Ligand code: B12
């Protein structure tokens with residue numbers, strides 16, 4: 525039985541534009557969901573994982589599969605449907621799962637043979653067996669998996685050519701920020717994989733550098749932190765010699781022992797969602813965790829960096845409190861905090877989030893011709909009606925933020941600072957140049973987007 529597992533690409537996502545910016549070569553990430561699905565698949569299935577981010581293959585020239593499984597974030601849904609249509613025309617049954625299939629089940633069900641909602645661990649074997657028997661049902665629900673059922677992902681199946689391997693050590697997040705899908709999709713309970721499993725899986729990864737995809741690697745409670753420390757100790761003891769990056773909350777900075785252990789285990793960079801520099805902004809999006817009294821963000825960033833760990837800071841633009849001038853302000857604050865890279869995203873009502881419900885009820889979802897508009901739900905296009913910023917204005921703000929933070933002068937300052945502190949100056953340079961290069965690609969993407977906006981059905985200028 526031949527199974528194709530496909531990760532559809534979205535040409536609007538800048539990381540796939542490797543030709544236009546060779547720096548993006550370092551930013552194509554492995555589709556871990558499909559590697560996990562492969563790990564759950566019995567040996568009688570011959571599996572091929574197709575990652576369209578490395579280039580879409582000529583499906584017509586490939587051997588006919590018995591079953592196709594497609595994963596998709598919302599932004600990949602359009603391409604997912606094209607791929608599904610191709611195989612369904614050949615009479616091959618198509619199963620779709622992942623976050624978009626879970627949240628927008630009815631839309632997906634119209635376009636594939638079978639929808640799998642939730643996490644696949646508890647249900648995939650059944651889906652495969654039914655497919656083998658020719659009795660595939662229209663819908664299966666995996667719910668939340670038992671964390672010990674998460675298999676070792678099949679790291680052997682993907683081609684080389686990725687800069688980083690990928691691994692997941694926890695699922696779920698209790699913080700439920702209004703713009704984020706994680707609590708809705710993976711639940712509020714923070715589930716941690718067994719440490720020996722994590723170490724074994726790390727060992728099976730070919731790449732020296734690894735992305736730990738957890739939404740928050742260290743968690744928020746003392747017992748979470750204690751487990752993170754144990755895991756870092758075990759990774760260090762196993763002498764894996766891997767270098768990895770992860771997402772964490774700002775409390776990472778509050779525990780010197782945690783930082784030292786993480787660095788010893790190979791942590792070289794963390795991605796932190798600051799989201800907004802103002803308490804009103806944080807309250808607006810429900811990121812209360814960053815509101816802790818007395819937090820000095822600059823000092824926290826320094827603490828992390830002292831352990832030779834780079835910090836990527838993420839902010840959101842387009843909150844109700846954001847007014848003209850916000851772009852430059854974010855760049856200034858990020859420089860003040862001293863982050864090594866800045867990642868700014870447009871406030872985007874992702875389906876299934878509290879923000880979606882709120883914006884929908886206020887008629888503020890601007891790009892709402894679905895499914896075709898999903899391709900713009902990459903957080904890199906302004907798809908909503910923002911309170912104080914028209915579409916033209918918010919794009920100007922985003923560009924001015926990028927041009928300020930990634931000016932050659934500021935890049936040089938940061939990289940020289942990292943050279944002086946012997947803090948991965950080369951990685952810092954590559955990271956900064958990659959972002960700078962994408963500014964050019966983004967300007968072009970915004971121009972095309974505005975063209976679509978103006979000729980499309982949306983004719984307003986802010987609310
Ligand atoms: C790693 C990651 C990335 C990587 C992508 C790696 C990849 N897959 O290619 C990078 C950094 C590139 C990325 C980019 C983006 N991401 Co992202 N990302 C994640 C993250 C943190 C983890 C995903 C992961 O690997 N999980 C581990 C695997 C094992 O779990 P899983 O994917 O959920 O798969 C399980 C089930 O869903 C199911 N399943 C999945 N696929 C299938 C298929 C079949 C057939 C079946 C049966 C089951 C099934 O089974 C799996 C095992 O249980 C999630 C957060 C999260 N918790 O999901 C956000 C998340 C998926 N990302 C999100 C977003 C918005 C984006 C971006 C659009 C914007 C951005 N700038 O971040 C881009 C766009 C990417 C694109 N190509 O269009 C949102 C998606 C929301 C939505 N409705 O789509 C999430 C949920 C984060 C959030 N804050 O809300 N992301």
Ligand code: SF4
Nearest residue numbers: 697699700701704739
């Ligand atoms: S943004 Fe981060 S902290 Fe907030 S709910 Fe999502 S994963 Fe949790």
